Amino acid sequence: MRILLVEDDDFITKALTTLLNYQNYIVEVATDGQIAWDLVQAFNYDLILLDIVLPKIDGISLCRRLRSHSFKTPILLLTSQDSGNDKAIGFDAGADDYVVKPLDFKELTARIRSLLRRYSSAALPVLEWGSLRLDQSRIQVHYETYPIQLTSKEYALLELLMRHPQRVFSCDAILEHIWSFKNTPTEEAVRTQIKGLRQKLKAVGADPNFIETVYGMGYRLKAQQAKPSNNLSSETENKQQEQTVSPLTGLQNRLRERINQYMSVLEQAATAYLQDTLTQELRTLAEQKAHTLATLLCNFGLNKGSQLARTIDYYLKLSQSRETKEAKHFHKLVLALRKEIECSRQGFVSKPASHKDNPPKLLIVDSDSQLTRELVIKAQTQGIVAEVATNLSEAREKIYRTRPNVVLLDLVIGNTTQESLGLLAELLLPNPPVPFLVFTAKSNLEARIEVARLGGRTFLQKPMPANEVLHALMQVLLPTDIKTEANVMVADNNSQFSATLGSLLEPWGIKATSLNDPQQFWQTLEVSAPDLLIINLDMPDLKAIELCQVVRNDIRWGGLGILLLTDRLDANTIHQAFAAGADHCVSKSMIGPELVTCILHRLKRIKLQRNLGQIDPLTRLYNRHRATEDLNKLLRLCVRHNQPMCLLILDLNNFNQANNTFDPATDNAVLRQLGQLLQQLFREEDVVSRWDKEEFVVGMYGMTRNHGHQRLVQLLEILNKQEFSATDNSKFRVGVAQYPEDGSDLQSLYKSAKGLLKNKLPNKKGC
Numbered sequence: 001m002r003i004l005l006v007e008d009d010d011f012i013t014k015a016l017t018t019l020l021n022y023q024n025y026i027v028e029v030a031t032d033g034q035i036a037w038d039l040v041q042a043f044n045y046d047l048i049l050l051d052i053v054l055p056k057i058d059g060i061s062l063c064r065r066l067r068s069h070s071f072k073t074p075i076l077l078l079t080s081q082d083s084g085n086d087k088a089i090g091f092d093a094g095a096d097d098y099v100v101k102p103l104d105f106k107e108l109t110a111r112i113r114s115l116l117r118r119y120s121s122a123a124l125p126v127l128e129w130g131s132l133r134l135d136q137s138r139i140q141v142h143y144e145t146y147p148i149q150l151t152s153k154e155y156a157l158l159e160l161l162m163r164h165p166q167r168v169f170s171c172d173a174i175l176e177h178i179w180s181f182k183n184t185p186t187e188e189a190v191r192t193q194i195k196g197l198r199q200k201l202k203a204v205g206a207d208p209n210f211i212e213t214v215y216g217m218g219y220r221l222k223a224q225q226a227k228p229s230n231n232l233s234s235e236t237e238n239k240q241q242e243q244t245v246s247p248l249t250g251l252q253n254r255l256r257e258r259i260n261q262y263m264s265v266l267e268q269a270a271t272a273y274l275q276d277t278l279t280q281e282l283r284t285l286a287e288q289k290a291h292t293l294a295t296l297l298c299n300f301g302l303n304k305g306s307q308l309a310r311t312i313d314y315y316l317k318l319s320q321s322r323e324t325k326e327a328k329h330f331h332k333l334v335l336a337l338r339k340e341i342e343c344s345r346q347g348f349v350s351k352p353a354s355h356k357d358n359p360p361k362l363l364i365v366d367s368d369s370q371l372t373r374e375l376v377i378k379a380q381t382q383g384i385v386a387e388v389a390t391n392l393s394e395a396r397e398k399i400y401r402t403r404p405n406v407v408l409l410d411l412v413i414g415n416t417t418q419e420s421l422g423l424l425a426e427l428l429l430p431n432p433p434v435p436f437l438v439f440t441a442k443s444n445l446e447a448r449i450e451v452a453r454l455g456g457r458t459f460l461q462k463p464m465p466a467n468e469v470l471h472a473l474m475q476v477l478l479p480t481d482i483k484t485e486a487n488v489m490v491a492d493n494n495s496q497f498s499a500t501l502g503s504l505l506e507p508w509g510i511k512a513t514s515l516n517d518p519q520q521f522w523q524t525l526e527v528s529a530p531d532l533l534i535i536n537l538d539m540p541d542l543k544a545i546e547l548c549q550v551v552r553n554d555i556r557w558g559g560l561g562i563l564l565l566t567d568r569l570d571a572n573t574i575h576q577a578f579a580a581g582a583d584h585c586v587s588k589s590m591i592g593p594e595l596v597t598c599i600l601h602r603l604k605r606i607k608l609q610r611n612l613g614q615i616d617p618l619t620r621l622y623n624r625h626r627a628t629e630d631l632n633k634l635l636r637l638c639v640r641h642n643q644p645m646c647l648l649i650l651d652l653n654n655f656n657q658a659n660n661t662f663d664p665a666t667d668n669a670v671l672r673q674l675g676q677l678l679q680q681l682f683r684e685e686d687v688v689s690r691w692d693k694e695e696f697v698v699g700m701y702g703m704t705r706n707h708g709h710q711r712l713v714q715l716l717e718i719l720n721k722q723e724f725s726a727t728d729n730s731k732f733r734v735g736v737a738q739y740p741e742d743g744s745d746l747q748s749l750y751k752s753a754k755g756l757l758k759n760k761l762p763n764k765k766g767c
Contacts, residue, residue: 001046001116001159002026002177006036006062007078008054012103016049019105024139024155025112026178033057040066042393043176044400045073047115052079052090060093067094070401074115078103127162129221132206134162146204153178154197161211161221170218172426194219259297262289263338266312270334273327274641287316297341308337314382314474360477362386363404365395365413365423366439374466375408382470384477392423399427399434406476407436408469410462411447421450435476439469486603489530491515491547492565493539501534504596510603521547525557532603536588537566537577545580552581561606563599616690618668619675624697627689631699631746634687638701638739645701645739646708647746649753650678650715652694652732681715697750708736733757 003020007013008031020027028043030036032055040048048066052059063075077090080101087098096118097111113136127134131144141148141158150158156178160169169177171187179185194211202208212222269286272278294309312333362384364372372388379386387402389395392414399407407427414420427434438451441462448459458472488510490498495516502512513528515521518539525533533551537544544564551557564577565588577585586598614626622630631647638645678688678696687699700707712734735753743749 003047004045005049006030007051033062048075063093143204165221168214168218168220262293265289270331305340360405363407365389365409378466378470411440486531488512490534492536532561537564548580622689624691630687634701646703647737647749648698648708649735650696705738
């Protein structure tokens with residue numbers, strides 16, 4: 001436990017430090033009120049021992065300041081003033097207890113233990129985890145009936161883990177809790193203490209992995225067997241809810257009618273948006289209805305629907321684009337909101353609004369006062385509560401105190417970039433992690449790579465308008481990505497496990513399909529079309545090893561990712577699993593977040609492998625196979641919405657002959673740079689691809705032949721500014737075709753464009 005002693009008397013300081021260290025407390029000393037205030041903002045303490053008479057800031061004033069800034073740390077006042085009035089002043093200032101000098105050390109340590117018990121998540125003086133017992137009052141540790149002799153650091157480490165048995169502590173977190181900041185060693189010291197503690201536990205018969213390693217994250221106590229739950233209370237609660245809902249049927253019907261009216265306006269706006277006929281009057285009306293609908297749904301506990309309505313409201317306010325991609329995205333949001341409302345009809349009045357329906361919280365970590373002021377104002381207009389931290393210490397305090405929904409950070413806020421990255425790494429420790437965006441003038445590649453490794457959502461380059469920054473933040477705060485990211489099929493006879501895993505995966509956009517009947521395996525596989533198959537190796541009615549082999553031998557499903565779960569993680573089982581074709585084999589005893597992390601990594605690898613088969617490795621453009629799929633999708637949209645499409649072919653037919661003096665490395669560099677130019681020139685929704693070694697094909701939805709010529713002129717201007725000789729205009733041939741004038745399908749359009757290939761790019765007039 002970490003205690004801050006605020007005392008200016010050297011004799012008392014030394015005496016208390018010695019006493020508390022002997023009791024296995026970590027003690028840090030501040031000799032005046034200002035130093036104490038700075039330390040409390042920078043570090044977390046379990047208790048503050050505070051003298052009243054102090055230099056700079058007295059104890060009563062410091063106590064009031066701490067409470068006014070929402071610090072919850074228990075405070076024990078130390079003073080020679082023992083009148084009732086003095087004690088009343090101390091308690092009114094926010095103190096939790098009061099000890100009069102000269103100090104009785106036995107009384108002081110008893111009061112310290114009492115305060116720590118009161119504020120600790122573990123309410124009992126004896127901490128237990130399985131057969132392990134830690135008696136805080138006697139400073140003794142037993143496993144079953146065997147005593148364990150521990151050093152002060154081993155005791156402090158074990159106490160920390162037992163107070164928070166389900167939390168994963170990183171090395172940095174352990175260093176912060178059991179070492180003073182003046183004597184903080186390296187992470188190797190933590191590993192040494194863990195190793196010594198494990199050996200002593202093993203010596204008395206405990207599991208060698210009683211303290212388990214969560215790879216890449218830290219350490220925690222191994223999970224114990226869960227106890228069966230009592231369902232009587234939940235049944236009683238359900239009956240009470242039913243009794244509450246029944247008298248409100250009339251209100252429910254009126255709510256449905258009003259919500260349907262609002263949704264009709266939004267659906268009308270979405271249709272007009274797609275047809276490019278959305279008027280300003282209809283846009284304004286839809287914006288009003290979306291705003292009202294968000295509030296209405298929130299009041300009745302329909303949080304997801306309320307968030308979708310807020311997103312639609314935000315979209316209508318900021319997006320003035322008439323591009324087809326924006327219209328389609330808006331239409332998706334409205335459809336998703338309608339679906340969410342239909343699915344929640346039975347619960348309109350069954351769930352009252354709760355304290356969870358608070359507005360999203362944003363923490364801005366930046367020292368630019370003008371910029372932060374503008375961002376705070378913009379955020380408030382969107383219902384976001386924004387706070388500002390001007391240094392890393394203040395940021396850590398506010399993250400610990402308010403738990404923001406997203407953090408926006410400038411990398412130059414710390415003394416070094418590594419200090420700022422350290423704060424970002426700390427945001428990964430909570431479960432779930434706190435998402436963050438980096439907004440900085442630093443643009444070097446190393447910083448971008450480090451931010452990407454830490455899971456940064458977006459890297460924003462200064463300067464940037466506040467509206468664009470807010471737009472990026474809203475992408476994290478509100479559910480703008482409606483589609484399911486991946487499908488997982490879970491073959492397990494334990495329906496509760498399958499349901500729990502499904503609920504854990506849902507926030508990540510992953511749909512889990514459960515298989516409880518082994519006889520329905522192939523039917524379920526065909527219907528769900530999963531990206532990953534998870535099989536319980538220990539199912540009694542399903543031979544998982546043989547099933548794994550059958551899937552691998554199937555011509556359609558042979559490439560499906562397979563993850564096996566088992567309670568028998570021995571060498572022979574692992575060998576059989578991989579020999580049968582499994583991609584991964586993990587212990588079923590994994591705690592939920594770890595298993596989810598494992599599944600996410602496997603899905604990410606599967607997605608990467610698929611992308612590698614769809615992307616040209618040299619230019620990083622789509623290959624012919626992937627481009628053909630996307631171009632056919634665009635053509636179907638053209639038919640549905642009566643829109644044109646432009647197909648452009650860029651051919652480097654004489655590339656090799658014209659560059660016979662260059663080596664292959666130079667040729668590849670030219671092609672790579674051309675691929676980058678094409679990606680920059682065309683829109684994000686355009687299909688840009690490399691079909692052959694010397695042929696590039698681009699499809700542009702909603703664009704005519706003239707638009708294609710204009711893009712080619714822009715390409716010509718860019719190429720003329722490049723300094724490599726391989727882009728002499730005479731080496732290019734171009735052809736442009738338009739749907740439906742030059743063809744009604746992809747094959748005929750491609751053939752028309754090939755037939756129109758010219759030996760030069762068009763001039764600025766499009767000729």
